[in-house]
Amino acid sequence: MYTSGEDVLDFRLNFTVTKKKRAGFLNMSTYNQETVILDNVRGRLESGTLTAILGASGCGKTTLLAALSQRLRGGTLSGQIRFNGEVIDRTRMTKMSGFLPQSDVILDGITVREHFYFMIEFKLPNITRMEKQHLIQKSLRKFSLNGDTKLINLSGGEKRRLSLATELLTKPQVLFIDECTSGLDSFSALSVIHTLRDLAGFHNELKLSSPSTSRIVLLSIHQPTSDIFHLFTNIILMNAGRVVFHGTADEAKTLFDSMNKICPTRYNPAEFYVNTISDPRQCLEIVNYVTSKKKEKIYEDYEEEFDEFCTSSSSEMSLDNEKDERLSWLCQCKVIAHRSILNFVRYPNHYLIELLILFIFSLVIMSVYSNISLDSESSVQDIKGFLIILATEILFTFVYAVFTLVYVELPLLRKETGNRLYSLSAYYVTIVLLMIPRIITETFMYAAIIYFATDIGSDFMIFLSIAFSIMLAGLCSMAYGFFLSGIFSSFFVGIELSGIVDLVLLLVSGMYTNVKFVPLLKYISFFFYANETVSIIFWSQVDKLKCHPNPEIQCFANGTEVLESMGFGTTEFDIYKDYLYQFILTVVLHVFAFLGVRRNVRRSGFY
Numbered sequence: 288m289y290t291s292g293e294d295v296l297d298f299r300l301n302f303t304v305t306k307k308k309r310a311g312f313l314n315m316s317t318y319n320q321e322t323v324i325l326d327n328v329r330g331r332l333e334s335g336t337l338t339a340i341l342g343a344s345g346c347g348k349t350t351l352l353a354a355l356s357q358r359l360r361g362g363t364l365s366g367q368i369r370f371n372g373e374v375i376d377r378t379r380m381t382k383m384s385g386f387l388p389q390s391d392v393i394l395d396g397i398t399v400r401e402h403f404y405f406m407i408e409f410k411l412p413n414i415t416r417m418e419k420q421h422l423i424q425k426s427l428r429k430f431s432l433n434g435d436t437k438l439i440n441l442s443g444g445e446k447r448r449l450s451l452a453t454e455l456l457t458k459p460q461v462l463f464i465d466e467c468t469s470g471l472d473s474f475s476a477l478s479v480i481h482t483l484r485d486l487a488g489f490h491n492e493l494k495l496s497s498p499s500t501s502r503i504v505l506l507s508i509h510q511p512t513s514d515i516f517h518l519f520t521n522i523i524l525m526n527a528g529r530v531v532f533h534g535t536a537d538e539a540k541t542l543f544d545s546m547n548k549i550c551p552t553r554y555n556p557a558e559f560y561v562n563t564i565s566d567p568r569q570c571l572e573i574v575n576y577v578t579s580k581k582k583e584k585i586y587e588d589y590e591e592e593f594d595e596f597c598t599s600s601s602s603e604m605s606l607d608n609e610k611d612e613r614l615s616w617l618c619q620c621k622v623i624a625h626r627s628i629l630n631f632v633r634y635p636n637h638y639l640i641e642l643l644i645l646f647i648f649s650l651v652i653m654s655v656y657s658n659i660s661l662d663s664e665s666s667v668q669d670i671k672g673f674l675i676i677l678a679t680e681i682l683f684t685f686v687y688a689v690f691t692l693v694y695v696e697l698p699l700l701r702k703e704t705g706n707r708l709y710s711l712s713a714y715y716v717t718i719v720l721l722m723i724p725r726i727i728t729e730t731f732m733y734a735a736i737i738y739f740a741t742d743i744g745s746d747f748m749i750f751l752s753i754a755f756s757i758m759l760a761g762l763c764s765m766a767y768g769f770f771l772s773g774i775f776s777s778f779f780v781g782i783e784l785s786g787i788v789d790l791v792l793l794l795v796s797g798m799y800t801n802v803k804f805v806p807l808l809k810y811i812s813f814f815f816y817a818n819e820t821v822s823i824i825f826w827s828q829v830d831k832l833k834c835h836p837n838p839e840i841q842c843f844a845n846g847t848e849v850l851e852s853m854g855f856g857t858t859e860f861d862i863y864k865d866y867l868y869q870f871i872l873t874v875v876l877h878v879f880a881f882l883g884v885r886r887n888v889r890r891s892g893f894y
């Protein structure tokens with residue numbers, strides 16, 4: 288094996304997950320089965336080396352990278368990782384390493400320069416403005432990137448280079464890269480591998496920091512070309528969660544040749560090795576051969592005295608409890624907010640479409656109810672329907688806007704909290720605060736269009752009270768949107784199942800039944816609070832009502848009787864009581880939502 292460096296990373300890892308299996312009559316019963324994903328994977332990586340993990344799809348390359356970089360969550364990871372002989376935990380590993388996941392997760396709207404700016408704000412809070420500018424310019428030059436290009440317009444290769452440059456801002460000692468050339472043409476792929484070889488310090492040409500910088504670079508790759516294959520200083524061949532071979536390309540050739548598995552001339556050696564080890568019979572043969580050679584000390588063996596120190600499952604590890612010199616919590620919120628606002632301003636298309644849909648909604652409702660008046664014979668029925676639509680329709684918009692937003696941003700959130708750029712709580716609080724102005728403006732716009740279009744909508748103070756009540760219900764519905772994304776870990780399952788929860792909330796809201804029949808359950812429904820408060824505000828100021836000529840239709844003398852017929856309160860006190868209860872519901876939903884989102888992030892891993 289090629290060795291060169293001062294820094295050494297030793298590891299021995301096992302990773303198992305519990306999968307649910309079906310059995311019995313019509314597969315009705317389920318049982319848990321432990322599946323081994325990494326099976327006693329051992330190795331040693333040294334600085335100044337560029338090591339590639341090769342193997343068939345599903346053999347465990349990504350899992351090994353995620354486990355080694357300690358960004359893996361879910362399942363049970365056991366074994367040990369040592370850096371220069373010292374056991375390292377997740378906090379230290381995240382500080383000293385960079386991890387590039389398979390896909391480049393970035394915000395679309397901002398430019399390359401802005402992206403660098405925010406990453407530096409998160410990662411290097413203590414450097415001066417001049418140093419920041421200098422670092423941005425240097426990174427743009429080194430990685431041939433145009434600072435003014437929007438991230439959405441970057442090519443696959445440029446995105447990869449940008450992610451790489453971002454990871455290198457903090458000069459990590461170890462760099463993990465998953466599928467480092469996926470989506471790149473052979474020329475771009477070759478150039479990325481050359482860059483990585485330089486970064487490893489093999490040809491220490493790229494002097495980003497001190498001249499003697501050398502790093503450990505470990506990457507996974509699918510079908511590298513022969514040119515690329517020969518740039519790796521070491522290769523790891525994996526099959527079914529096990530390391531079959533670890534050494535240089537020359538050592539691999541010697542091994543395979545000595546077993547009479549000769550790579551044909553002009554054949555890509557990487558392809559040949561992967562194909563050979565993917566055949567279970569040949570793989571077993573190689574493993575047995577290598578084991579016997581290790582006994583004869585011909586091949587290097589990493590069987591050292593590793594203590595079984597860490598047996599950890601995701602739930603035991605903390606996301607937010609590490610104390611170090613990273614950006615303060617409030618500054619994290621500030622940078623997240625700045626970035627989100629800029630991204631929104633630069634790329635408002637999605638929001639503008641949502642706004643247009645809301646506007647069309649308002650116009651449709653307005654056109655249906657524009658003729659209602661207190662003087663008509665069907666006034667009570669019409670106005671009841673109008674107030675229900677006015678109070679509740681917009682709430683769905685907020686619920687599903689938040690629900691979608693969290694799922695869209697989840698990959699970025701996983702990656703960035705995994706890299707310890709900010710804490711999950713800072714992200715959560717900032718996103719909630721950023722949603723508030725949106726809820727206020729949309730609610731008032733929507734309520735104004737609908738309310739003032741009708742004959743009953745002439746009192747400005749009543750409009751303000753109604754819009755305020757809907758806005759409070761909007762804030763509660765936003766918390767419910769976060770809550771849904773916390774309890775459902777899959778977007779599509781969430782969309783389907785949330786319909787059932789929505790139905791229950793609507794049934795107890797007073798829309799379809801007298802709420803006296805649901806004395807307690809109604810308090811969990813923000814639809815109920817919106818309905819009751821808006822109804823009280825409107826009906827309590829109606830002193831006289833016209834009766835319908837048909838004696839079979841119930842006649843109400845005034846607004847209070849209408850409220851009583853629906854089981855709603857009739858006084859101002861009932862409105863304030865609703866505001867208070869709704870506030871408590873909003874806080875409770877946010878607490879559970881935060882815990883749920885945190886569980887989803889931890890479960891899916893930080894990559």
Ligand SMILES: Nc1ncnc2c1ncn2[C@@H]1O[C@H](COP(=O)(O)OP(=O)(O)OP(=O)(O)O)[C@@H](O)[C@H]1O
Pocket residue numbers: 304306324342343344345346347348349350351360361362
């Ligand atoms: N948390 C998990 N729960 C269940 N199965 C898992 C988990 N993590 C990994 N696996 C399984 O482990 C195997 C290895 O996955 P991994 O993503 O590491 O493969 P890979 O070699 O990187 O594949 P590819 O080259 O296709 O990306 C797969 O069968 C995958 O389904």
